[in-house]
Amino acid sequence: MPDTAYAVAAIGVAAAVTWVLRALPFAALAPLRASSTVQYLSARMPAGVMIILVVYCLHDLPVTEARAAAPLVALATTIGLHLWRRNALLSILGGTTVHVVLAGTLFSH
Amino acid sequence: MRIRPVAVVVPPQPTRAPSDVLVALRDSASVGLGFVPLGLAFGALCVHSGLDWWWAGLSAALAFGGSFEFLLIGLVVAAAPLASIALAAFMVNVRHVFYALSFPLHRISGRLGRTYSTFALCDEAYALASGEQARSWSGRRILRVQFLLHLYWAGSATAGALLGSLIPAGVTGLDFALTALFTVLALDAVHDLRGDLPTPLLALLSALAARLLVPGQMLPAAFALFTAGLLIRHLTRSGKPSHA
Numbered sequence: 001m002p003d004t005a006y007a008v009a010a011i012g013v014a015a016a017v018t019w020v021l022r023a024l025p026f027a028a029l030a031p032l033r034a035s036s037t038v039q040y041l042s043a044r045m046p047a048g049v050m051i052i053l054v055v056y057c058l059h060d061l062p063v064t065e066a067r068a069a070a071p072l073v074a075l076a077t078t079i080g081l082h083l084w085r086r087n088a089l090l091s092i093l094g095g096t097t098v099h100v101v102l103a104g105t106l107f108s109h
Numbered sequence: 110m111r112i113r114p115v116a117v118v119v120p121p122q123p124t125r126a127p128s129d130v131l132v133a134l135r136d137s138a139s140v141g142l143g144f145v146p147l148g149l150a151f152g153a154l155c156v157h158s159g160l161d162w163w164w165a166g167l168s169a170a171l172a173f174g175g176s177f178e179f180l181l182i183g184l185v186v187a188a189a190p191l192a193s194i195a196l197a198a199f200m201v202n203v204r205h206v207f208y209a210l211s212f213p214l215h216r217i218s219g220r221l222g223r224t225y226s227t228f229a230l231c232d233e234a235y236a237l238a239s240g241e242q243a244r245s246w247s248g249r250r251i252l253r254v255q256f257l258l259h260l261y262w263a264g265s266a267t268a269g270a271l272l273g274s275l276i277p278a279g280v281t282g283l284d285f286a287l288t289a290l291f292t293v294l295a296l297d298a299v300h301d302l303r304g305d306l307p308t309p310l311l312a313l314l315s316a317l318a319a320r321l322l323v324p325g326q327m328l329p330a331a332f333a334l335f336t337a338g339l340l341i342r343h344l345t346r347s348g349k350p351s352h353a
Contacts, residue, residue, distance in 0.1 A: 002185055007164055010185045010194050014178075015171040017198035018205070023227035025209035033215075040343045041336065042211030046239045047302050048312035048339070049207065050295035052331045053232060055316035056176075057288040059327055071285060078289045079296065088139030088293045095289035096146065096282075103282030 067107040074099035133253035140233040143290030144261040152269020162270035169266035217248035229255040236294040241301040
């Protein structure tokens, strides 16, 4: 059990760094908002950022082992459900359920 | 900027509009569904790692950055120096710098509202408020959604920590909710691009290249590569006469 003061200080440091990263760029970028380059970037950033985050979530996937099949099947389920019904709740719930079932049974280790 | 064609005739106004709270609940429901199992898992992991239940709630409320908080558990348990924690927080969260390019902070009025909005600007809040469906959202509506996301995360983390000992260790794989959430957000955002396939392809290649070349700093490297690629594409195409 780590020292309480240290554990709280760790949260404080993490919160401060995170907030500065979220707030400061607005001040720095405000004058650039009208530029066509920034508008070009901002229209395309959301899609790119989310794709990068998906790859990041899967970045330690053991691609050479059989248990990599669980997240891949779950990912395919999520994508398939979402293209079919476009219902975010259904897609997330369906993909996660498939993952929990596969990781707990067929591909448990 | 594209404007969605108005294809639907506006129905007669109902006698009462849905309440603001209901609208915000609906706006935030999809992300909430990803947050709750993940927050429960985070809280449970905290107490299983030997941290107090309140630490999970405090971290969720103040640091409010899911992926880094999971990392923070390990750092705190290992008693890492505060400077290392600051550096790790910087590297994992530096991606938020890019969100200032398209998050509609200008729609939020008041110093307090703006301050809170930047504080609670997690990936999911960015995805919801920067997406096409949010183009008509007022600042108040964005703030309500951000507050609800914050509440889902802090609440489920605290609940997970309190119930931690009750959740059987055999249930694994709930963490996939985060992957599923980003997948859904990515599909919706790609749909909004309407056939602009080079953008998702560039993002995918940037992510894979960063994963292979600098696995330790994958996120900032991928965002930098993607932004550089978009800039090159924009600058080389803007010289041609036929640009949109």
